Amino acid sequence: MNRIYCCFPGGKHKALTMSYDDGRTQDRRLVEIFNQNGIRGTFHLNSGLFERGDRVMPEEISSLYAGHEVACHTVTHPTIARCPLPEVAQEVLEDRKFLEERTGYPVRGLSYPNGSVTKDIENLLPSLGIRYSRVVGSSDGFALPENPYRWQATCHHNHRLMELGEQFLGLFKKQYLYLMYVWGHSYEFDDKNNWDLMESFCSMMGGKDDIWYCTNIEFMDCMDNFARLQFAADNRFVYNPNAGDCWIAVNDGTVVCVPAGKTAKL
Numbered sequence: 001m002n003r004i005y006c007c008f009p010g011g012k013h014k015a016l017t018m019s020y021d022d023g024r025t026q027d028r029r030l031v032e033i034f035n036q037n038g039i040r041g042t043f044h045l046n047s048g049l050f051e052r053g054d055r056v057m058p059e060e061i062s063s064l065y066a067g068h069e070v071a072c073h074t075v076t077h078p079t080i081a082r083c084p085l086p087e088v089a090q091e092v093l094e095d096r097k098f099l100e101e102r103t104g105y106p107v108r109g110l111s112y113p114n115g116s117v118t119k120d121i122e123n124l125l126p127s128l129g130i131r132y133s134r135v136v137g138s139s140d141g142f143a144l145p146e147n148p149y150r151w152q153a154t155c156h157h158n159h160r161l162m163e164l165g166e167q168f169l170g171l172f173k174k175q176y177l178y179l180m181y182v183w184g185h186s187y188e189f190d191d192k193n194n195w196d197l198m199e200s201f202c203s204m205m206g207g208k209d210d211i212w213y214c215t216n217i218e219f220m221d222c223m224d225n226f227a228r229l230q231f232a233a234d235n236r237f238v239y240n241p242n243a244g245d246c247w248i249a250v251n252d253g254t255v256v257c258v259p260a261g262k263t264a265k266l
């Protein structure tokens, strides 16, 4: 019987994604650094805080973040573990509506404001159309998220970034899938005067053939698409019911693209 392994697009086994919160004006400089190096990620925005003056403009959301993902961070950034659930629901849904009007796509990602979450909030999110949500802190690892509603990053950018980046570049065992996930706030680079840290990291990590550069939701969609593949009982063929292509490795590692809506012989 064929042995099947899930792969990232192109048959890759390593993925890198970035995740930045609050949509402050320093995002402009950060996006530029990402774009120069082909690094991609997700920007979690608060739709109720644009008038503060320290945020990017609503009008620039679709152009500034083109090629990246725009995701929710609630309307007003409350510590939601302390809020009634109907308020949490509105904080998420109203944020989605605002951001979707400007991006034109379903906004399905979230990061918890102040890292605040409860079991009840976690259980509420799927019915609000949210597919994942990020907590704070660093795992120091490259494992895939076990619970997408408690998704913890590999590291905050001020926590062992270059060291973990070098470690990630050195990973070669293809029997595993690896994810490096970096989070933070762009204004922190001004506060600490350490933009050179992110510049060095992105130029070190960019342009690698064995890394898939993805947004947070693209990563989740890749996993979800794989889970929906319909394999024959003897693994001799597979049907891909998704709208997007899937990549799998067969037996000795032969990479097969299973085109969207098609059956592939294995």
Ligand SMILES: [Zn+2]
Pocket (backbone or CB within 6 Å): 021, 022, 073, 077, 113, 114
């Ligand atoms: Zn925040």
